Amino acid sequence: MDSSVHLDNTVMQFGDFTAIQKTDLKIESGEFFSFLGPSGCGKTTILNMISGFLDPTQGDVKIGGQSMRGVPANKRPTSMIFQNLALFPLMTVSENIEFGLEVRGVSRSERKKASNRLLELVALEDSGTKKIAELSGGQKQRIAIARALAVEPQVLLLDEPLSALDLKLRQHMRTELKAIQRKTGITFIYITHDQGEALTMSDRVAVMSAGQIQQVADPITLYRDPHTAFVASFVGENNGVSGKIIEVNSAFVTLDCGPLGKLVGRAQGNLSVGQTATLFIRPEHFRLQAEDGMHSLQAEIQEVNFEGAYLTLNANTPANQALSIQLGTHQFSDALKKGAPVSLSYREQDAIVIVGADHV
């Protein structure tokens, strides 16, 4: 079955305010796809257009190749899990799961069969007769998934469903959600402001800012090859140093970074001499010992934090810019202390230069 979702030149305006800029995006059948972006960037608005709670101002939403124009929410092959789960507190677990089927006139015996199958899927076989209030946070989460799947949607829409859980449970539920998606094979569209969630679960991620998709890619590509300064700084931790491009040499460019000297990195897109740009270096790409071909910058240590498997240093450059550095614990020495000078080296292929000076 084709359960792809196509945002076909979709725009959403609320009065004069454009919440979603023109977007053309195809989510494949059976994909775990996430929209990642800060609060207010338009994630829920996109889900609402797919589910039918909102009609796009321009363009169309196609599910399985079919236009959804004029198709009301309850007639779409989608199911939604809300941020607050919205379970019915006075019903039992089974009644919650069966609710959507009952509304559709499915017989009692068929409903029972479906809820038993779904309870098994979410590993809560023995909980059918429990009241919602008797469940833990993680169990409620799984019941919300079972209830959404009961109506056999082609597309499951999830609006920050883990945000109410504590950290440990949230991390555990990531693995469970991914496993459930694999077992059912349906398209999952997941929205979150938490990059860890998006990166661990998704086949592909769309990074959004202010109503606009900045980049769509698989998690590793997003991390290694951010296309914009926003993506470079929103996905994972990053250090951005700004400067002016003074040399372009095939895939590499040299920036004049004032008091930090001349620094080299991999070019993102077509860059030219004279442009203002930002050189991004991830904390884990700094080394204390320079090897052949590495570039270095000087800083002063502000803070050393021991995190177990690794160390983090906060350092300040002569231009008073804060840098974050991550080192293996084996690199610890007494010389690493507040106020000490430190030479930070990196390989040019690990730094990426993106045009523009602004980043988050």
Ligand SMILES: Nc1ncnc2c1ncn2[C@@H]1O[C@H](COP(=O)(O)OP(=O)(O)O)[C@@H](O)[C@H]1O
């Ligand atoms: N019904 C509405 N009327 C007017 N503005 C809205 C409406 N829904 C959302 N917005 C605005 O659209 C923007 C995106 O909102 P939303 O999609 O909820 O963001 P997110 O889910 O990413 O936090 C926000 O600025 C929000 O205030």
Ligand SMILES: [Mg+2]
């Ligand atoms: Mg939202």
